[in-house]
Structures are given as C-alpha cells and as structure tokens.
Amino acid sequence: MxxxxxxxxxxxxxxxxxxxxxxxxxxxxxxxxxxxxxxxxxxxxxxxxxxxxxxxxxxxxxxxxxxxxxxxxxxxxxxxxxxxxxxxxxxxxxxxxxxxxxxxxxxxxxxxxxxxxxxxxxxxxxxxxxxxxxxxxxxxxxxxxxxxxxxxxxxxxxxxxxxxxxxxxxxxxxxxxxxxxxxxxxxxxxxxxxxxxxxxxxxxxxxxxxxxxxxxxxxxxxxxxxxxxxxxxxxxxxxxxxxxxxxxxxxxxxxxxxxxxxxxxxxxxxxxxxxxxxxDGEGATKLIEVSVNGADSREAARAIAKTVIGSSLVKSACFGADANWGRIIAAVGRAGYPVNVDTVDIRLGDISVLEQSRPVRFDEDAAEAYLKGELVQIVVHLNMGQALATAWGCDLTYDYVRINAAYRT
Amino acid sequence: MxxxxxxxxxxxxxxxxxxxxxxxxxxxxxxxxxxxxxxxxxxxxxxxxxxxxxxxxxxxxxxxxxxxxxxxxxxxxxxxxxxxxxxxxxxxxxxxxxxxxxxxxxxxxxxxxxxxxxxxxxxxxxxxxxxxxxxxxxxxxxxxxxxxxxxxxxxxxxxxxxxxxxxxxxxxxxxxxxxxxxxxxxxxxxxxxxxxxxxxxxxxxxxxxxxxxxxxxxxxxxxxxxxxxxxxxxxxxxxxxxxxxxxxxxxxxxxxxxxxxxxxxxxxxxxxxxxxxxxDGEGATKLIEVSVNGADSREAARAIAKTVIGSSLVKSACFGADANWGRIIAAVGRAGYPVNVDTVDIRLGDISVLEQSRPVRFDEDAAEAYLKGELVQIVVHLNMGQALATAWGCDLTYDYVRINAAYRT
Structure with a gap:
C-alpha cells in the first residue's frame, strides 16, 4: 500500500x-x-x-x-x-x-x-x-x-x-x-x-x-x-x-x-x-519552516529565510509560543540583502501579524495556540519580486543548552 | 583617587x-x-x-x-x-x-x-x-x-x-x-x-x-x-x-x-x-573573549573572532565548562576566510589544547576549573600573518532561553 x-x-x-x-x-x-x-x-x-x-x-x-x-x-x-x-x-x-x-x-x-x-x-x-x-x-x-x-x-x-x-x-x-x-x-x-x-x-x-x-x-x-x-x-x-x-x-x-x-x-x-x-535538532520541541516570498532574487530569499530560521531570538520565541514578530522583521532587516522596508507582510501560519510593514491586530490567544503546535510556519512576503525560498529549523530550548553544556562528558 | x-x-x-x-x-x-x-x-x-x-x-x-x-x-x-x-x-x-x-x-x-x-x-x-x-x-x-x-x-x-x-x-x-x-x-x-x-x-x-x-x-x-x-x-x-x-x-x-x-x-x-x-548578555554567567592572532588580514581576524564568539555550541560548552575545542576549530573553519588547516593553535586561557592543528594532551580538571571562572579567554593563533582582532560575548544558558521564551509576556 x-x-x-x-x-x-x-x-x-x-x-x-x-x-x-x-x-x-x-x-x-x-x-x-x-x-x-x-x-x-x-x-x-x-x-x-x-x-x-x-x-x-x-x-x-x-x-x-x-x-x-x-x-x-x-x-x-x-x-x-x-x-x-x-x-x-x-x-x-x-x-x-x-x-x-x-x-x-x-x-x-x-x-x-x-x-x-x-x-x-x-x-x-x-x-x-x-x-x-x-x-x-x-x-x-x-x-x-x-x-x-x-x-x-x-x-x-x-x-x-x-x-x-x-x-x-x-x-x-x-x-x-x-x-x-x-x-x-x-x-x-x-x-x-x-x-x-x-x-x-x-x-x-x-x-x-x-x-x-x-x-x-x-x-x-x-x-x-x-x-x-x-x-x-x-x-x-x-x-x-x-x-x-x-x-x-x-x-x-x-x-x-x-x-x-x-x-x-x-x-x-x-x-x-x-x-x-x-x-530532531538538539532539544527541539517543534519544526519551524520559514518561507520567504516576493524577493527580488533567489539568493536574497535564501539568505533571508536562513537568517530568520537561524535567529536565536526567533527560535526561543517559538519555544515560548510568543508571537514576537518584531524579532522576525529584525532578522529580515539584517540578512544582508536590500528589502523594501514599507512592503513586508508576515504571517504565522494563517495568522497575519504584519501587513505592508504595519502591525496587524491579531488574536493573541489564537497565535499562542498555533505556536504551541509541532509545526510553526513563518511566511514572509517582501512584495518586491517573484523569487522564493524555504528554510527549516527548530526551536531553542532548555534541553539544547543542557545537551550542549556537557556533550563530551 | x-x-x-x-x-x-x-x-x-x-x-x-x-x-x-x-x-x-x-x-x-x-x-x-x-x-x-x-x-x-x-x-x-x-x-x-x-x-x-x-x-x-x-x-x-x-x-x-x-x-x-x-x-x-x-x-x-x-x-x-x-x-x-x-x-x-x-x-x-x-x-x-x-x-x-x-x-x-x-x-x-x-x-x-x-x-x-x-x-x-x-x-x-x-x-x-x-x-x-x-x-x-x-x-x-x-x-x-x-x-x-x-x-x-x-x-x-x-x-x-x-x-x-x-x-x-x-x-x-x-x-x-x-x-x-x-x-x-x-x-x-x-x-x-x-x-x-x-x-x-x-x-x-x-x-x-x-x-x-x-x-x-x-x-x-x-x-x-x-x-x-x-x-x-x-x-x-x-x-x-x-x-x-x-x-x-x-x-x-x-x-x-x-x-x-x-x-x-x-x-x-x-x-x-x-x-x-x-x-551582562541575557542569561550570561560569564564573559567570553576570543582573540584571533596571526591572521593574514584584519578582516579575516575579525570575521573568525566573531564567528567563534557567535557559535551557540562554543557558548554552551563554556556554560558547561566543557573544554570542547573541536567546536572552536569548527567555527574557525566556517567563518568564510581561508585558513591554513595545519597551523592552528588554540589556548583556553593559559591551557594549550591545539598546536599546529594537533590535539594537545591537557589537564581536563584544570581546564574545567578555568572554564568555570567569570572570564574565559579563547586564543586562536592562525600562524599565517600579523593581523589580529578580539571579540567579546557570553555563554548560552538556561536563563537565556527562559528570558527569551517569554519576553513580551
């Protein structure tokens, strides 16, 4: 079958x-x-x-x-x-x-x-x-x-x-x-x-x-x-x-x-x-998927997706089920590729939290419930071009620290 | 006075x-x-x-x-x-x-x-x-x-x-x-x-x-x-x-x-x-100082020092007082600048752990005692040139995760 x-x-x-x-x-x-x-x-x-x-x-x-x-x-x-x-x-x-x-x-x-x-x-x-x-x-x-x-x-x-x-x-x-x-x-x-x-x-x-x-x-x-x-x-x-x-x-x-x-x-x-x-990253409790759409080059989309997924602050916010999108946009802004600072959309699953770079009022309880799940999808739309990329990672947890504070011993 | x-x-x-x-x-x-x-x-x-x-x-x-x-x-x-x-x-x-x-x-x-x-x-x-x-x-x-x-x-x-x-x-x-x-x-x-x-x-x-x-x-x-x-x-x-x-x-x-x-x-x-x-980084218990010497350019020395100090694995090993120099050399090798892979020395404070890229037998107890201190100095010598740089950071701890898993709430 x-x-x-x-x-x-x-x-x-x-x-x-x-x-x-x-x-x-x-x-x-x-x-x-x-x-x-x-x-x-x-x-x-x-x-x-x-x-x-x-x-x-x-x-x-x-x-x-x-x-x-x-x-x-x-x-x-x-x-x-x-x-x-x-x-x-x-x-x-x-x-x-x-x-x-x-x-x-x-x-x-x-x-x-x-x-x-x-x-x-x-x-x-x-x-x-x-x-x-x-x-x-x-x-x-x-x-x-x-x-x-x-x-x-x-x-x-x-x-x-x-x-x-x-x-x-x-x-x-x-x-x-x-x-x-x-x-x-x-x-x-x-x-x-x-x-x-x-x-x-x-x-x-x-x-x-x-x-x-x-x-x-x-x-x-x-x-x-x-x-x-x-x-x-x-x-x-x-x-x-x-x-x-x-x-x-x-x-x-x-x-x-x-x-x-x-x-x-x-x-x-x-x-x-x-x-x-x-x-199954060390200490992880969930999979995080970051999709970057609307970039003006694939290179930019890849770099931004990897910067967001690599951010310790984004990772620990996901662990804590905290819809702290400010950390996501801060990561977008430091990824080394020009973005239009006025046209960024961010979604957590289906929950829109930023539209055209402006905060959207969203249901905090619904966002928390979503972030508590086993899969967190972060979708960033730059509204600049057609290029896209997806990156995967995991949350940053107490267990990550525990495992790595004493790996050899 | x-x-x-x-x-x-x-x-x-x-x-x-x-x-x-x-x-x-x-x-x-x-x-x-x-x-x-x-x-x-x-x-x-x-x-x-x-x-x-x-x-x-x-x-x-x-x-x-x-x-x-x-x-x-x-x-x-x-x-x-x-x-x-x-x-x-x-x-x-x-x-x-x-x-x-x-x-x-x-x-x-x-x-x-x-x-x-x-x-x-x-x-x-x-x-x-x-x-x-x-x-x-x-x-x-x-x-x-x-x-x-x-x-x-x-x-x-x-x-x-x-x-x-x-x-x-x-x-x-x-x-x-x-x-x-x-x-x-x-x-x-x-x-x-x-x-x-x-x-x-x-x-x-x-x-x-x-x-x-x-x-x-x-x-x-x-x-x-x-x-x-x-x-x-x-x-x-x-x-x-x-x-x-x-x-x-x-x-x-x-x-x-x-x-x-x-x-x-x-x-x-x-x-x-x-x-x-x-x-005083979030959750930190100690200051980590990474000095890179003997680089062939200041740019390389800076990039390598910042890569080592930014490694979550190095940071958590310092928290756990684990003399895991393999994580240090892995960070040196991915910093994006060419290094001579056969000439690297690494010291933790005064304790030599790698010489000419070869592991040195060292006193594990002494190393652990050193790493438990409030200041950890990691010295990398590339033996390639005269350029040097120093970077500072802190260890990665349970408290870092605690603080950032619930920053907004």
Whole structure:
C-alpha cells in the first residue's frame, strides 16, 4: 500500500534497503558508552554509481577525504561504512591513516576493491579513534548485514538524535518500479553548507554517476542546505547517494520521459530527511519552516529565510509560543540583502501579524495556540519580486543548552 | 583617587555627569510594568558637539531617524532623551510622529531648540508608544535632573539587563583635566553592526563634531561592533557622544600633543562598555573573549573572532565548562576566510589544547576549573600573518532561553 504524491509514492516502512540490491546492518563496537549501535554499513550487490556532497568547512574530517578518493577512482561505491561516537576530525595524519584502515578492513570483510568503499564518521571532534574496537567491529559486520537491516543502520548513525530518519519513495520508470530511499542523522552542529551532517540515499534506478551528482547538487541546495539547528557547520557533513541500477530501466537523464518524476521523488527524499533533521535538532520541541516570498532574487530569499530560521531570538520565541514578530522583521532587516522596508507582510501560519510593514491586530490567544503546535510556519512576503525560498529549523530550548553544556562528558 | 592606566586614569564612581556641564536623571512614567525607571535624559549646560553611529539593520527605528536629523542640523545636541520598555520600531508613520513629539516635548521642557534634542528607545518592537504616559513623564523630567543623576539615567535605560554599565576616565589635555564618560545598555538582540544597542558617551573635552565622529567610528569598530550576545542586530542600536568643551582645552585633533591619550581614554570607555554589555548578555554567567592572532588580514581576524564568539555550541560548552575545542576549530573553519588547516593553535586561557592543528594532551580538571571562572579567554593563533582582532560575548544558558521564551509576556 503506497500513498500517491504526484508521480511518485511514499513506501510505508521503506528504508535504504528497499531499493533492489541493497542490504544494511549495524552493531555496537564500543565507541558509544551505552550498548547502542555505533558502527553500520550499507552494502550493494553490485558496484553502485555514486555521488556525494561534502562540508565546506575547511577542517574537513579525514573520512570525507577517503570517501571522495573512492568515488573519484571510478564513480562507484559498493559499501558505505559509518561510525558514530567519534568524528575522526582534526586528528591529523593519524586520523587519515585510521580512515584508510577502516576502508581497507571493510573492503576485506566484504571482499571488495578498496575504491568501492566509502567511510564516514560522526561524534566528538579531535579524539583519535580506538582502532582495535573499530576494526573488531568491522570484522563482525558481514554477519550483521541483512535485507531488512535499514533500521539497524539508522540506529548506528545516531548521536544526540532522538528518532531515526528514513524514507523511501517509488515510481515507475520505463514501466519498471524504481525506488529511492534515504537515511540521515543530524541533531547538533547543523548548519550545512553544500552537504549535511550525514545523509545516505539509495536507489535501484539506473543513472550515471555524473547525472546523479548533478541531481544531488540541485536537491541538496534546496533541502539539506536550507536547514539549521545552531548555525554551526560541521566538519563531517556529507550526503552520499548510491544507485544500483538493478531496476533495469533505461539510464535516466533529463531527456528521459520519467526524469521529472524521478527528480521529484529524489527531491522528496531530500526534503523529508532535511526536515526530519531540523525537527530532531538538539532539544527541539517543534519544526519551524520559514518561507520567504516576493524577493527580488533567489539568493536574497535564501539568505533571508536562513537568517530568520537561524535567529536565536526567533527560535526561543517559538519555544515560548510568543508571537514576537518584531524579532522576525529584525532578522529580515539584517540578512544582508536590500528589502523594501514599507512592503513586508508576515504571517504565522494563517495568522497575519504584519501587513505592508504595519502591525496587524491579531488574536493573541489564537497565535499562542498555533505556536504551541509541532509545526510553526513563518511566511514572509517582501512584495518586491517573484523569487522564493524555504528554510527549516527548530526551536531553542532548555534541553539544547543542557545537551550542549556537557556533550563530551 | 584615580587608577592610572597609561596616560589616562579611570575615575572611581564616575558617571556620564562627571564631565563638566552634564546633568542627568530618570523616572518611571509607566512603560515598564514594575516601578522601575523607564525614562531618562542627559542634559548639557551648553550645546555639545555631537556624533553618533546607528544600526545597519534596514528596519531602523523611528527615534534613530529623529536623532540623526537633529545632529545633521548643526552637529550639536544639548539633551539626549531615552525610554525603555518600548522600542518604537516598525511602528510606521505614527511611530515617527511619536518620536518627533517626544523631541518637541523634551525641547519645551528644557527650553531648548528642537534640533538640540536626540531621542532613543529600547524595548519591544512593533507596539505604539502610550504617548500620554511618555509626554507626562517628559514634563516631570526637568525636576529630576541633577548633577549626580548618572545612576538614575542608567536605571532608566535597562530592560533585561541586570547591572548598570557606566565608566569614566580622566586625562590631562593642555594642562587641564578632561573627562570621558559612558553609559550603555545591552542584554539581548545584541550583535551590533556599526553601533550597539544603546551607548551614551559624554566628555568635557573641546573637540569638533567631525573629529568626534571619526574617533567614534574607529572606536565603535573595534569595541561595540566586536560583541555579540545572540547574533541578532537590533533595529535600535545607537551610540551617541556629546562633548561640552567646558574643559577649555585647545580643540583636539590628531595633530594635538594629547590626542593619543584622549583617543586611548575614549577607546577605554568604548571597550569597557562593550565588554560590560557582553558580560551582562541575557542569561550570561560569564564573559567570553576570543582573540584571533596571526591572521593574514584584519578582516579575516575579525570575521573568525566573531564567528567563534557567535557559535551557540562554543557558548554552551563554556556554560558547561566543557573544554570542547573541536567546536572552536569548527567555527574557525566556517567563518568564510581561508585558513591554513595545519597551523592552528588554540589556548583556553593559559591551557594549550591545539598546536599546529594537533590535539594537545591537557589537564581536563584544570581546564574545567578555568572554564568555570567569570572570564574565559579563547586564543586562536592562525600562524599565517600579523593581523589580529578580539571579540567579546557570553555563554548560552538556561536563563537565556527562559528570558527569551517569554519576553513580551
């Protein structure tokens, strides 16, 4: 049973192993103090066409370099290894050697060429990986990998996340069923720049790596790159997509009759994961969506949406269900793009609070009730042009402070 | 009794009324719900040469326009009126009319020409001022103004601030004693851009308005513009300086033999107030100072220092006394300026935690003890060039969230 959305459908209970050819698994190797999974892998039956986007933080973590090298070697990946509990970032040459050892061990365990293995890590920055634990875990991974291992994999990538984030859509290409699935982690240090904390997308569609990379770039730009939890861009952000081609469709390009449906399904996966990361931001009680309409450029719309969603004052007002629109307009005014100061409209859901830059009398009780919900939509209309953008984030809460005042301890 | 600092001295208990010619006062007119002062004024015996810097937020509040007009008329101010509890921002034409009415009423009450009066407001955005209360208060102001009214004035400008912020220095110019004093308010929506929330500087030095403006710009750039509490630039930021000239020195210019001492004293006042605002940021338990050394440009040093001080993750780690330097280097890497990723040193006070981008083993207990103090100094050395900059901020605490989750209510 699937739910129809335009030309693709969401697959209930779908995971990264729903697309043909993918298995996954996870286990506890000892990086996390509690008995939770901290090592996971997605494995494909065949070398999958692959593409990736990576953090623009200059202190890029060691595993990202190794993964980029693997994909550069032939545009393919057959296994994607991940550990949580330690980011292997700012760990110098030893960190790079460790990431390579992880790739080597994973390749050996699954009988693959090294350049078909990607590696990624998430957790605390600046500590060396306890390699005996990691390598011991990798040896045991093949026995944990299974066709319904998507859930175990999701568990293995969580740090301060509360819920796992996965989605699968299906669509028809050349009369064949194609799946696109994704899993992600987020929570803290989330202000992606060209990539997000960790995102894994699998598909059984046939599509060349270059085309996959182009689509991933476009989708990342309007989904993962439009979320923020705390304005901090991680050293480890990465989204990887693997396409097994086992759906046996004609190779997808923009000229293909089913391209639009595939691109829409792919975007759905990206947006779903991005919003799930924002909603599960550290300490968050709700998802905040900021839409900026009527801007005179897409660049301006994006910058203003991200400035509003990143404002600590807007975020804490949402936590307190306080319809303090003054903080929203103050953020609009400092985003670095010219706006017409006399033509701004602001709505909180359906409640208009500012029209043509003038305060509107509104029902405070209704506004409070709306802001107490799990989703707060802030709509800003600049009435200047046609460009628009949407950004997602979460409220700023006591729990955010609690979690981050003692992350390492 | 004064404490000698270079060529100027701090005047204990000094206030904005210490410089010759200035009186001040404050009272409760009804804008704040509790019986705290919410209306204040600084008055000078003579028209004082004046200069100001104002927020770059595009939604500049009405009183800022009025103050700019006053100074533009002749470069002088004789009274500076301020109210707290209502920012008179985003209030349209009515707000502008109200700001003009305040100027008119204040001019009348003190028998001054209107263009000698400046007006400023702080508080909630988007609500019209209850003008009968404000005008009633202004009528009573002259009877409240006194030679030792600096404290009353300071009380009148506070909103969520916990402590008043004032300072006075003295120095000798042409054999005469010159004073420079300042008062400020800050607390929330503090991420000044060319000005800060509210700063008032008085001096009895003789100095032309244009020269005063130049000095104010320079000092603002390295003091008020280098602090952040929450990354949000207010609609009402303003720093105003008034020079009575009653010290009767030769007019100060960079060619004057005592210029350097005067500029140093002026900078001391600016830096003291800026740090006081940062330390008293909403919910703050400590002052954080971030110094970036060895950058290849001042612009880069400034941007990196402000990015580190603005990181919610760094701020909450300081609150929790967690020596999580990974968050510091992640902020350095996303500040938008190229750094050499292999040559970064980081110190927390005297405790080295990163050298040449490699983790240093340090005493965690000592680091925790240091971070529990009232002042945390984070020193980043990029080892690239000679440029440096310092920024100030505060920790992110439960109280910040508490205060901002219910500011209007």
């Amino acid at each position: 699937t739910t129809k959305v335009n030309e693709y459908a969401v697959v209930p209970e779908g995971s990264v192993t729903t697309p043909k050819g993918f298995r996954a698994g996870g286990l506890h190797c000892g990086l996390k103090k509690t008995q939770r999974h901290d090592l996971g892998v997605i494995v494909c039956e065949v070398p999958a066409n692959a593409a990736g986007v990576y953090t623009l933080n200059q202190f890029q973590a060691a595993p990202l370099k190794v993964t980029q090298e693997s994909i550069a070697a032939g545009g393919k990946l057959q296994a994607m290894l991940v550990n949580s509990g330690n980011a292997n970032a700012c760990t110098g040459q030893q960190g790079e050697d460790d990431a390579r050892s992880m790739r080597e061990a994973c390749a050996k365990a699954f009988g693959l060429a090294e350049h078909l293995v990607g590696v990624t890590s998430t957790g605390v920055i600046g500590e060396l990986l306890p390699m005996p634990k990691v390598l011991g875990g990798i040896e045991k991974l093949p026995s944990q990998v299974k066709a319904d291992g998507g859930d175990d994999f999701c568990q293995a990538i969580l740090t301060t996340d509360l819920v796992k984030k996965e989605i699968c859509v299906s669509l028809t290409v050349d009369g064949r069923t194609v799946h696109i699935a994704g899993a992600a982690k987020g929570s803290g240090m989330i202000h992606p720049n060209m990539a997000t904390m960790l995102g894994f997308i699998t598909t059984d569609a046939k599509i060349e790596s270059a085309m996959l990379q182009k689509l991933l770039n476009e989708v990342t730009d309007s989904t993962f790159n439009m979320i923020t939890v705390d304005g901090d861009t991680s050293t480890n952000d990465m989204v990887i997509v693997m396409a097994s081609g086992l759906a046996e469709n004609e190779s997808l390009t923009p000229g293909h009759g089913d391209w639009d449906a595939f691109a829409a399904g792919f975007r759905h996966v990206g947006e779903y994961l991005a919003k799930a990361i924002a909603r | 004064t404490t000698k600092v270079n060529e100027y001295a701090v005047v204990p208990e000094g206030s904005v009324t210490t410089p010759k010619g200035f009186r001040a006062g404050g009272l409760h007119c009804g804008l704040k719900k509790t019986q705290r002062h919410d209306l204040g004024v600084i008055v000078c015996e003579v028209p004082a040469n004046a200069a100001g810097v104002y927020t770059l937020n595009q939604f500049q509040a009405a009183p800022l326009k009025v103050t700019q007009e006053s100074i533009a008329a002749g470069g002088k101010l004789q009274a500076m009126l301020v109210n707290s509890g209502n920012a008179n921002a985003c209030t349209g034409q009515q707000g502008e009319d109200d700001a003009r009415s305040m100027r008119e009423a204040c001019a009348k009450a003190f028998g001054l020409a209107e263009h000698l009066v400046g007006v400023t407001s702080t508080g909630v955005i988007g609500e019209l001022l209850p003008m009968p209360k404000v005008l009633g208060g202004i009528e009573k102001l002259p009877s409240q103004v006194k030679a030792d009214g600096g404290d009353d004035f300071c009380q009148a400008i506070l909103t969520t601030d916990l402590v008043k912020k004032e300072i006075c220095v003295s120095l000798t110019v042409d054999g005469r004693t010159v004073h420079i004093a300042g008062a400020a308010k800050g607390s929330g929506m503090i991420h000044p851009n060319m000005a800060t929330m509210l700063g008032f500087i008085t001096t009895d030095a003789k100095i032309e308005s244009a020269m005063l403006q130049k000095l104010l710009n320079e000092v603002t750039d390295s003091t008020f513009n280098m602090i952040t509490v929450d990354g949000d630039t207010s609609t009402n930021d303003m720093v105003i300086v008034m020079a009575s000239g009653l010290a009767e020195n030769e007019s100060l210019t960079p060619g004057h033999g005592d210029w350097d001492a005067f500029a140093a004293g002026f900078r001391h006042v600016g830096e003291y107030l800026a740090k006081a605002i940062a330390r």
